[in-house]
Amino acid sequence: MVEQGVGRRSFDESNRLQAALHRMVPGGAHTYARGADQYPDDMAPVLVRGAGARVWDADGNEYVEYGIGLRSVTLGHAYAPVVEAACAAIADGMNFSRPSVLEVAAAEDFLDLVPTADMVKFAKNGSDVTTAAIRLARAVTGRQKIAICNHPFFSVDDWFIGGTDMAGGIPADVADKGIRFSYNDVGSLEAVFAAHPGEICAVILEAATATAEPQPGFLDGVRALCDTHGALLIFDEMITGFRWSEHGAQSLYGVTPDLSCWGKAMGNGFPLSALAGKREFMELGGLNTDRDRVFLLSTTHGPETASLAAFRAVVETYRTSSPVEAMESAGRRLAEGVNRAATGFGLGAYVEVIGRPSCLVFVTRDHAHNPSQAFRTLFLQELLERGVLGQSFVTSAAHTDDDIDATIDAVREALPVYGRAIEAGSVDGVLRGRPVAPAIRRLAEPRRLGL
CATH class of the missing domain: 3.90.1150.10 (Aspartate Aminotransferase, domain 1)
Known part of the structure; x- marks a missing residue:
């Protein structure tokens, strides 16, 4: 109607x-x-x-x-400067067997924007980099368990999805390694550390969300708990990056994570994500370490030129406008x-x-x-x-x-x-069809096909 x-x-x-x-x-x-x-x-x-x-x-x-x-x-x-930059890159070839000069320029651009990070590695999806961050934290600390904030989504991978209503196909022992805590509740994170002494490799959260700003002292308290217990602090900047600030929420709230994960608006729709962090941790995935190396990120399409050129055009737009x-x-x-x-x-x-x-x-x-x-x-x-x-x-x-x-x-x-x-007191007579349903749910009902 x-x-x-x-x-x-x-x-x-x-x-x-x-x-x-x-x-x-x-x-x-x-x-x-x-x-x-x-x-x-x-x-x-x-x-x-x-x-x-x-x-x-x-x-x-x-x-x-x-x-x-x-x-x-x-x-x-179809923002013209981004489209034009990507098209120009495509015309010169998109994917090679060695790094392109765009990889150097894009990394420089990113690290200029995010001075709290020493190194960056590009990928395609947000899940790529959040999972790489968890893998790296496990390697750094030698621990398995993760303190995961009760935000809606961090990754399509087992370590996160195993704790949702769509956990089919995920071994229980993988899901059990993720322990939830509540945003803006330092006490709930303290309880996680207390219940799992010496077992938490990392704390992952969004510094802020659409509907929740960090209460005074919350992020500082999370940082302090990570330092006290030897866990890495990971900020998910998928949404906050380029929407709160091109420098990330970490720049607004003044709390520096060990690792941060970026994506979404980096390329204004072009597929690009990034893992950034402190050199002492990131280099475990590189060649300047005496420790066992971490298979951090290795993607065929992570450095394709169109998305990196798009990212550079995004950076330039943020540099010259607001x-x-x-x-x-x-x-x-x-x-x-x-x-x-x-x-x-x-x-x-x-x-x-x-x-x-x-x-x-x-x-x-x-x-x-x-x-x-x-x-x-x-x-x-x-x-x-x-x-x-x-x-x-x-x-x-x-x-x-x-x-x-x-x-x-x-x-x-x-x-x-x-x-x-x-x-x-009802939508009957005005709503045509069935209500929408949560995207992550156990059963196809109430929107199963064929009903």
Whole structure:
């Protein structure tokens, strides 16, 4: 159901393509967060192209996009300087049997940005480098167990996924080596060290998240505990890097990790990640050590030239302009506009935009004020009909005032539908199809195919 004057968009071609994906690709997407089960039934656009903050799907529908490449695009889709740099590199060949000069230049650029690190090694996925960091920490300390902060995601590899609801195929003894602690709770980390004396090789966490800033003394306390107990401190900068600052969250909060892991926005959508850290640890994967060597990272495509050239263009853009400021400005404007609209409809307690301005999320609550997947799906459904695509309200530097205004207008038109569901105490009659489901869950239900 949509408001009068808003016709239903066609998703026929997207649905046909999505069905083909389900036949050929487990889950119908190559990333669980991109799955059709994360969108309303029969309303999962299959995209054709993007420019700036806009994307177009296979049915010709245009959207303002948020989340924008799972937070990997900070400068906007098809950002010309990045595209031009990558194309120029491609024209000279992408992959060789020896390092290219781009590897030297890109490493210099990275270490200039992150002066707390002495060495860097490039790869392709975030999981590549977080797992390399854990392997290195185990080698440095001779220990096996990991203190893992209760953030949603660190890696596709066994050491992390073994502790989630999708632990099928992972030996229990691998999963048991990961011990969880709570963000902003130094006491919970102290308890981990106390329960496993001399066994913790590393502590891994995000310095900050979209909805949680470190409380005074928390990161310093984590650093001190690592030093006291001889564990390495690993910061995951996948999201915070280039979104909080091009120098990473570590630069904002003044706490230096032993190792840090980077990815996502490094290449503005081009596949690139990085492990960075102190020389005394990183060199265990190199040739300047008398210890047993660590198989740190060795990837065929890690140093391909297109992504390294893209990264260098990203660095230059951050050097000569202020993308973080632009993202935060757009985010503040969006949050204020949406929250003002929700309050105006008497729905401020049910629909709310929260988080860091450069990394916003929206909260959707039911009639009892509880977070609700069903009401989230209704909100997504109504935004999709009105040309807004996103599982969040994460902005890029390419989001213009017109994009933000269009989004606020779409929310304003969607709120009466949401309000009727709140009054009724149910999405029945307004939500078409089933609610979305968590991307990481044990069973295909409640979005199993064929139901």
